[in-house]
Amino acid sequence: MHPMQVRCLSLYIIMVPLVCLLLLFSTATHGLSDSEAILNIKKSLVVGQAKALASWDAKTPPCTWPGVLCNSGSVWGLQIENLELSGSIDIEALSGLTSLRTLSFRNNKFGGPFPEFKKLAALKSLYLSNNQFEGDIPDNAFEGMAWLKKVHLAQNKFTGQIPTSVTKLPKLLELRLDGNQFTGQIPEFGHELHLINLSNNALTGPIPESLSMMDPKVFEGNKGLCGKPLETECDSPFKELPPQPAIRPKSSSRDPLVIKIIVTVLAILIFLGVIIVLINRNYRNKQLTLAVETGPSSLQKKTGIRDADQRRRGRHKSDHRNGSATATGVENTKLSFLREDREKFDLQDLLKASAEILGSGCFGASYKAVLSSGQLMVVKRFKQMNNAGRDEFQEHMKRLGRLRHHNLLPIVAYYYRKEEKLLVCDFAERGSLAVNLHSNQSLGNPSLDWPTRLKIVKGVARGLLYLQHDLPSLMAPHGHLKSSNVLLTKAFEPLLTDYGLIPLINQEKAQVHMAAYRSPEYLQHQRITKKTDVWQLGILILEILTGKFPANFSQGSEEDLASWVNLGFHGEWAPNLFDKEMGKTSHCEGKILKLLRIGLSCCEPDVEKRLDIIEAVEKIEELREQEGDDDDFYSTYVSETDGRSSKGVSSESINLT
Known part of the structure; x- marks a missing residue:
């Protein structure tokens, strides 16, 4: 046998047992x-x-x-x-x-x-x-x-x-x-x-x-x-340079006299410096609405808006000297109010208010500001809101400001700058639905029971129906419905926020961050429809019932929240499917299952088969915590076809206010 053949045969004899052992180990x-x-x-x-x-x-x-x-x-x-x-x-x-x-x-x-x-x-x-x-x-x-x-x-x-x-x-x-x-x-x-x-x-x-x-x-x-957000500033790297050796001058009999002269001159300069600082401070107190003694406020530190305005004022002073001051620059430093039923305050009052950061979202941060009057406001900062020009932006904000519904958080005022915008809203005592659903236990707060969750779902659905009725030109009137954009009052009444923003947000950012662009119709066909908000409502219902955070699933894939629920739901009660933090549910399992089916119908991938908002609201409103419970949502309208009270829902018959 050829030597090469002998070597190949030997290698084969050695490798076969090794491969078998590896396969056995893997198995x-x-x-x-x-x-x-x-x-x-x-x-x-x-x-x-x-x-x-x-x-x-x-x-x-x-x-x-x-x-x-x-x-x-x-x-x-x-x-x-x-x-x-x-x-x-x-x-x-x-x-x-x-x-x-x-x-x-x-x-x-x-x-x-x-x-x-x-x-x-x-x-x-x-x-x-x-x-x-x-x-x-x-x-x-x-x-x-x-x-x-x-x-x-x-x-x-x-x-x-x-x-x-x-x-x-x-x-x-x-x-x-x-x-x-x-x-x-x-x-x-x-x-x-x-x-x-x-x-x-x-x-x-x-x-x-x-x-x-x-x-x-x-x-x-x-x-x-x-560094930010801490109060401690970072040292300049130049402070780390090694000290230069001091050059000692030759001693002289005149040194004591020279030292006395230097000390005297320094004392005079320090005295004059203190006088200049006091005069300058007094002058600024008369000229500015912000008192210098208080120092920059927390909101100013956190947003940097004051620094930008000071730079702008410096430019306007320069323009004045050159004879080219504009009215537009003055308008940029004012708050534009959308509500006449609220106490007015100016931008300086807002900026000097003590502030606490509430959260940092995909478009910017939110702050709780406490005005000097004790009034609590929420300031939301947007840096990706340049899809519309100044006039178009202001017109759209006025349109949103005219909305009136007890399940919408009203936009009280706004502040316009080309680079960024501030939206000023009321403060909701209990924070977001996301915190109440997913963090209450870690914060030591009681969990949401079934009646409270049903109340929240009803309020959210009513707010969506109102938005679709009063913003008919918008394809997705809310466009960004998720649990962190639903706030709760002290009585657990839901308030929708961040609604109607799709026309204002930069489109490339909107498509990355906004909930409407995670819907099946956008992922499959690159479009949103009138039923996109319904899909968002369905995902929210499933989140409320299961306690699962939708962001933990891959939207639009086989592992999104809706498909996960479909896999575990077989038409009957499944304890592992529902959030155990709801507490006792033995008396209302049938209603919970009905709401789950409604949520799945709202999440139907085929838009044609998906419920529209009126159908969804009708089915949700049929759920009562106890038999015979009344709901004033329906008690305010009467069918004119036969003169009797009606439970049918139509865009004409529902009282949307």
Whole structure:
């Protein structure tokens, strides 16, 4: 036999067993059933509580085990919390759960280094807060986890720098690293986050520009941080230059006399400087409406509007000297009021008001401003509102200002600048529906029960119907309906915000950020319709009933919220489908199921089959908390066809005010 043939045959004899062994190992790791994989995970855990996980038994299906979350028979989540667990987390066993999307080991006693979770590339949520993990997290710890949206690592003992791989996650929405020992500078994030908390670490250096609009509380406990939104200014790099050696002059008998002269001159200059400052301050107090003694207000610091106006005033003074002052420049510094039934205040009153940031959205930040009169207002700052010129913008704002409905948050006033706009609205006591749905428990507030949720759905539907009636020329009169744009009064009455803005927002930004452009008709056909707002209403109904945040799903794909509900809903009551925070629902399960069906009908991908807004409102209004309950929404109109009270809904018969 030829030598070459001998070598090939030898190589073949060696490789075949190796390949077989690799295949067997792969099958042993990934060919396990979900129950076998979970039982392997259990073996690696040290259980602190007696009988905890005792029901994890091969005799019963895993979807019946506590802490195991399933969908259509497949395990998509493990929620093993508050069990005093320690030991190791078996990543290889976890990788055998091919449908695993969420993993929570919160409030346990796991320690040691950060596990190799990057092997779970399909993971969407990772909760490890309140454990005893320690050491540096490798810089590449999150590489390849393109679906990861939530990372909670708070209250551990992690050290070292924040891994840059977490800042590059394309879908990241929430990041909690508070209560650790992270050091170094905060890295720049590739996109805007819904939630971030870096408090109580040992971070240093300037806060990145992308995080400068966040609440200062998320940076508390890091003494070395500086820059906005903190009050601490960053030192100039020039202060770090090494001091130059001093040149000592030769001693002279005249030194004491020279020193006396210098001290006297300096004292005179300081005295004159103080006099000039006092005169200048007195002059400015007479000329400006803002008192200098109070210093720049919180809202001025946060928005920078005052600085822009001062620059503008400087330009106008220059124009005056050149004989070219314009009336337009003066108008730019005034608030334009849309409501005659509200107390008037000027821009300076607003800017010097103490302010608190409420949130940072896709178009800008919102602030709660407390005027000197005690009046509470919300100021929303928009930087992407240049789709319309000045005249067109002002005309559209007047149109929105004429709207009157108790489920719309009125726009009280606005401030126009070419670069950005401010919209001034009333303050809603209970904040947004999103906070009340998804953060109440963490904030220690009571959850929304079923009657309150039904009340909110009815109010939202009525507000949408009114918008469609009074803004008929707009294809999607609201255009940006989501839980964060629904505010709640003290009595849990919903107020719609950010409505009617599609004509004003820059189109490229609108298509990226506004809810209307995530509808099936836009994703498939690049258009929105009169029923696009109905689709948004349907998604909101499903969010209210399930407690699931729509942003955690990929809109328009097979994993959006509507399709997830469709997969789990089989025409009858399914406890795992509904938000457990609703409390007792045994007496109203039928009504909840009816509302769920209405929500799914509103989310019908085929626009022709989808309910229109009048049909949706009619079906929602038929739901009563108790039999015989009346609703004054219908009591104000009578059918003129036969003179009897009517339950039929039409655009003519409904009282929209």
